[in-house]
Amino acid sequence: MSALFEEIDSQNSPLGEISLRRRRMPAFGDRDIYEVKLGDEFLMSSMFVEAEEALSTLGLAAVEGAPLSVVVGGLGLGYTAVAALKDERISELFVVEALDTVIGWHRDEKVPLGKILNADARNHYVLDSFFDLATDPKAGFDPDDPNKRFDAILLDIDHSPTEYLNAGNAGFYTSENLGLMAAKLKSKGVFAMWSQNLPEARFEALLKTVFARVESHVVSFYNPFQSGESTNSVYVCMKGS
Structure with a gap:
């Protein structure tokens, strides 16, 4: 492989071929950039985190009290989970992840943040579908305690x-299924969700049909490919008492 590009791993998954790649772009400095692709589609990049x-920071800022039990839906490259553990x-x-390949990349420390997550005893990988667990009243995000609230x-x-x-x-985004997920939160618990769009x-x-309070945050960051700002958003919702 070129010193500027390496395909670290590629595996079949229920969603198609998923691959982990490392590249260097001299114009962007002396650092490795990790990318995940699903088929021909780019899923995530460590350039934009x-x-x-x-x-994590916006969602947890809305949570009162301590200690906290928290669920992250989707492991990705680990940035949301690591930010939460701060x-x-x-x-x-x-951390609930449906693809064992992605969990394996972290457990085997093929991605940089795997070492941090593996070393933190508070972190638990859960191999399962977030959406199935969220909408099944008999299932739970903690494999050892399906009745646990978060x-x-x-x-x-x-x-x-x-x-x-x-x-x-698509079926998750309904009042009924969001309500089933909200039932797994404690009183005044918080649900937060990332979106690539405004x-x-x-x-x-x-969201307001399920949660007592809903706030939307626009997150701006520099995008070198566009020589300007890009935006994502984070929805932060609080359950009633």
Whole structure:
């Protein structure tokens, strides 16, 4: 492989071929950039992590008290999970990921943040479908305690509330299924979700059918490919008492 590009791993998955790549772009400095592709589609890049980290910081800032039990839906390259663990109030973090390949990259430390997650005893990988666990009243995010309620659920799986990683995920975005997920939160628990798009009024209205308070945050970051700013958004919702 070229010193500027390496395909670290490529595996079949239920969603198609998923691959992990490392590249260097001299114009962007002396650093490795990690990318994940699903088929021909780019899923994520370590060049742009501000919004994934903001999902944790904004979501957890809305949570009161300590200690905290928190769920992260979607492992990715680990940035949301690592940002969450910087909050010392967290006593346990359950990172739910449907693809064993992605969990394997972290456990085998093929991605940089795997070492951090593996070394933190508060972190627990859960191999399962976030959406199945979220909407099944008999299932739970903690494999050892299906009835456990959580202080926060942080979700970063689909591209947006209307653009899905998998068409089967569309059914989650309803009052009924969001309500089933909210039932797994404690009183005044927080649900936060990342989106690649600006806040969508229709989705905000849907969230308000389930949650007592809904706020939308625009996260801006520099995009060197566009020589300017790009934006993502984070929805932060609080359950009633």
